[in-house]
Amino acid sequence: MNLLCDLPSAPAGEVVETLIAAGALRIERIVSRGEASPPGFWYDQDEAEFVAVLSGAARLRFADESGDREMRPGDWVAIPAHKRHRVEWTDPTQPTVWLAVFYRGENT
Amino acid sequence: MNLLCDLPSAPAGEVVETLIAAGALRIERIVSRGEASPPGFWYDQDEAEFVAVLSGAARLRFADESGDREMRPGDWVAIPAHKRHRVEWTDPTQPTVWLAVFYRGENT
Numbered sequence: 001m002n003l004l005c006d007l008p009s010a011p012a013g014e015v016v017e018t019l020i021a022a023g024a025l026r027i028e029r030i031v032s033r034g035e036a037s038p039p040g041f042w043y044d045q046d047e048a049e050f051v052a053v054l055s056g057a058a059r060l061r062f063a064d065e066s067g068d069r070e071m072r073p074g075d076w077v078a079i080p081a082h083k084r085h086r087v088e089w090t091d092p093t094q095p096t097v098w099l100a101v102f103y104r105g106e107n108t
Numbered sequence: 109m110n111l112l113c114d115l116p117s118a119p120a121g122e123v124v125e126t127l128i129a130a131g132a133l134r135i136e137r138i139v140s141r142g143e144a145s146p147p148g149f150w151y152d153q154d155e156a157e158f159v160a161v162l163s164g165a166a167r168l169r170f171a172d173e174s175g176d177r178e179m180r181p182g183d184w185v186a187i188p189a190h191k192r193h194r195v196e197w198t199d200p201t202q203p204t205v206w207l208a209v210f211y212r213g214e215n216t
Contacts, residue, residue: 001183001184001185002180002182002183002184003160003182003183003184004181004182005182019158019184019186020158020186020209020215021215022156022211022212022213022214022215023211023212023213025133025209025211025213027158027209048130050127050128050135052111052207054162054182072110073112074110074111074112074113074162075109075110075111076109076110076111076127077109078127078128099160099207101128101133101135101209103130103131103133103211104130104131105130105131105133106130107128107129107130
């Protein structure tokens, strides 16, 4: 199985596939094609999230930061539970592949 | 922070960095430069593991399979706890970057 192959064909909207679900852990592949969070929308998740961009390009915004974070292939962030964030932009010219790991608990 | 940058310089041997540790979850970046498991060695882990190759090339072997699994960028496998496996080969000509997620519990 390959994270970068068999991408859903455009225009399918953002496509989320669960690769692993085990107890409180969930690993997802997310493929975006220009989607962004709706205006004014903020994720406010009960779970912590590790998320990396594997291909494509995106910009993440955190409510407590003044600017966007550019996300290029290999870039990752750890998002604590309830840290408000949104997807400001994904590249409309190519698929952006995210690998997201959702989990419970704080980093130690 | 980027998974594909700031790779440890050769020849450093296999380098493991823990990116996230939260309760039973551990996310590691592993960089191999031609390393393989010692002859006759098998991993027999208490934890389940999701592992993907992000760059480079490798071959994994599972004790209950007759051949190796080729691992190219984007390829991933889910390895249940105590499923015996070994790294048969990693490309000696370039760094191989693995992203590994170790966790407890069975896939649901």
